[in-house]
Amino acid sequence: MKRISDYSTLSAVEAVRQSIARAKAMSEYNALISLCEDRALDRAAKVDAGEVTGRLAGIPFVAKDNFLTIDSQTTAASDFLRGFSSPIQATAVERLEAEGAICIGKANLDAFAHGGSTENSAFGPTRNAVDMTRVAGGSSGGSAVVVALDIVPFALGTDTGGSIRQPASFNGVVGVKPTYGAVSRFGVVAMASSTDTIGVLSSTVSDAELVMDILCGPDERDMTTIDDFFEPTVEPLRSMKIGLIKESMTDEVDSDVVRCTNDYVNELRAAGHIVEEVSLPLLKQALAIYYIVVSAEVSSNLGRYDGIRYGNRADGQSLAEIYGRSRDNGFMPENKRRIMIGSYVLSSGFFDAYYLHAQKVRTLLIESFDSLFEDYDLLIGPVTPTAAFKLNENTADPVKMYLADIMTVPASLAGLPAISVPAGESADGLPIGVQLIGPQKSDAMLLGIAKQLEETI
Amino acid sequence: MTHISQDDVQYLARLSNLELTDAETVNMQADLENIISYVEQLSQIDTTGVEPTYQVTDLKNIWREDKVDNYGVDRDDLLKLSPVVESNQIKVPKVL
Numbered sequence: 001m002k003r004i005s006d007y008s009t010l011s012a013v014e015a016v017r018q019s020i021a022r023a024k025a026m027s028e029y030n031a032l033i034s035l036c037e038d039r040a041l042d043r044a045a046k047v048d049a050g051e052v053t054g055r056l057a058g059i060p061f062v063a064k065d066n067f068l069t070i071d072s073q074t075t076a077a078s079d080f081l082r083g084f085s086s087p088i089q090a091t092a093v094e095r096l097e098a099e100g101a102i103c104i105g106k107a108n109l110d111a112f113a114h115g116g117s118t119e120n121s122a123f124g125p126t127r128n129a130v131d132m133t134r135v136a137g138g139s140s141g142g143s144a145v146v147v148a149l150d151i152v153p154f155a156l157g158t159d160t161g162g163s164i165r166q167p168a169s170f171n172g173v174v175g176v177k178p179t180y181g182a183v184s185r186f187g188v189v190a191m192a193s194s195t196d197t198i199g200v201l202s203s204t205v206s207d208a209e210l211v212m213d214i215l216c217g218p219d220e221r222d223m224t225t226i227d228d229f230f231e232p233t234v235e236p237l238r239s240m241k242i243g244l245i246k247e248s249m250t251d252e253v254d255s256d257v258v259r260c261t262n263d264y265v266n267e268l269r270a271a272g273h274i275v276e277e278v279s280l281p282l283l284k285q286a287l288a289i290y291y292i293v294v295s296a297e298v299s300s301n302l303g304r305y306d307g308i309r310y311g312n313r314a315d316g317q318s319l320a321e322i323y324g325r326s327r328d329n330g331f332m333p334e335n336k337r338r339i340m341i342g343s344y345v346l347s348s349g350f351f352d353a354y355y356l357h358a359q360k361v362r363t364l365l366i367e368s369f370d371s372l373f374e375d376y377d378l379l380i381g382p383v384t385p386t387a388a389f390k391l392n393e394n395t396a397d398p399v400k401m402y403l404a405d406i407m408t409v410p411a412s413l414a415g416l417p418a419i420s421v422p423a424g425e426s427a428d429g430l431p432i433g434v435q436l437i438g439p440q441k442s443d444a445m446l447l448g449i450a451k452q453l454e455e456t457i
Numbered sequence: 458m459t460h461i462s463q464d465d466v467q468y469l470a471r472l473s474n475l476e477l478t479d480a481e482t483v484n485m486q487a488d489l490e491n492i493i494s495y496v497e498q499l500s501q502i503d504t505t506g507v508e509p510t511y512q513v514t515d516l517k518n519i520w521r522e523d524k525v526d527n528y529g530v531d532r533d534d535l536l537k538l539s540p541v542v543e544s545n546q547i548k549v550p551k552v553l
Contacts, residue, residue, distance in 0.1 A: 082506045087534040087537075180513050220521070221528070223516075223521075224514070224516065226516070227515055288495060288497075291496055292496050303474070306474070308539065310540075311540075311541040316550070319550055322549070324476030327474055328475055333544060337488055337492070343472040347469075354496070360508070362510045363508055366513070395493075398492060399491050399492060399495050400493075
């Protein structure tokens with residue numbers, strides 16, 4: 001795969017042309033919903049003329065199609081926003097453009113980022129970069145595939161419960177889900193406000209580090225952003241104490257995944273780190289917490305899609321008919337399921353038993369992470385229980401689909417940084433990643449360790 | 458196993474402002490039952506005396522001046538987003 005530094009010999013216009021040509025040649029993967037050809041070439045000419053400079057001058061990238069961009073549509077992969085043209089641009093995109101990076105297209109996703117396979121897209125599924133009969137993972141499936149296919153060296157994604165880490169693992173690229181609040185979410189279609197994060201998918205850890213350094217930092221347009229803590233590691237790391245989560249290495253996990261995780265653990269040990277088995281007893285229950293809390297937040301955040309002020313409006317005699325039909329036409333079945341689950345767990349009579357109780361169990365989960373981080377610098381485990389599954393394999397059974405998120409949701413519920421890095425492949429040659437989880441604001445340290453090991457795997 | 462009836466599904470659809478077709482209602486009933494039954498496992502965890510978590514980075518209210526920021530977007534840009542606009546206003550069916 002191409003690194004950012006591989007673009008240094010190309011002019012920005014050449015880089016953008018190559019990237020767009022490759023995107024068109026790889027269209028059968030359905031990784032992109034739209035291309036931003038005119039704006040990209042226009043911006044590239046400005047970079048070549050020296051009008052825009054920066055650390056990413058002339059580097060093409062792709063944004064997941066839930067980032068608002070100007071001069072192109074932003075659909076969130078839904079019929080509701082099909083053709084929607086935003087007058088504002090997401091802060092993350094603005095920050096990359098300010099450093100000279102050029103957005104060449106918008107990546108496919110599960111509609112409104114609900115899903116783990118990019119099969120819930122109104123624009124059709126994205127195919128896995130290594131095996132076209134398999135899923136790309138999701139919801140940032142398109143973002144992972146454009147990097148794996150060498151269309152761009154990095155892509156923006158969002159991760160609410162694993163949506164960057166899982167597709168990164170399924171396609172053999174690096175995926176970074178930062179500490180909650182590290183990167184501004186202004187101008188990104190909201191899914192679940194208490195766990196939504198913005199991060200990057202890239203071919204190498206060093207490139208992810210550079211992009212995160214640019215993205216992190218407060219934004220007055222997103223009051224949940226925290227201070228800029230991100231400092232890329234430059235010095236060699238001291239010996240770290242690392243906890244291997246034993247509940248994520250059980251018989252229920254595919255043997256190839258266990259093998260790749262153990263291989264990575266051995267590499268860590270060879271690099272001088274200490275790895276010990278630890279217990280995170282609430283690992284499995286975290287998935288149940290997640291689907292209660294996130295569905296509640298989804299039902300609330302998606303209340304704004306009424307067909308009145310923007311988006312596609314259905315015909316109806318009354319406002320109620322317009323709302324109901326616009327929402328029925330505009331949402332995918334998985335969107336409706338999550339909205340309905342959210343309405344259920346928030347409705348009177350059920351609120352205490354489901355929503356409030358789940359938020360209390362969430363506190364217990366956070367406390368168990370806190371106590372592990374008293375003794376360990378970071379934790380390690382698989383990203384997913386299996387490598388990429390077949391297209392349509394899990395679509396008939398929502399719970400089975402949700403189980404693919406079982407190892408990624410705990411970090412999301414606690415607001416912790418977690419990264420997915422390639423760790424090997426299955427017997428069938430499918431990529432398998434490993435997940436590193438650290439305490440809040442340890443993002444740069446996690447990337448530092450992954451960088452140290454990158455050359456050896 | 459939690460039982461969810463067709464009526465429950467219709468009620469939730471109304472709460473959610475969703476107009477479901479008959480076929481959707483049938484599928485939704487089974488899916489909701491399975492999902493709710495799955496998350497039921499949490500009821501076995503004792504949370505006596507535990508505070509709920511709504512926010513993970515300990516941020517409290519953040520105040521700013523009550524000044525309008527239009528994000529560089531004017532009224533016409535916003536009106537253009539609406540599917541039906543007449544005389545500078547968003548048009549909807551009669552409400553009263």
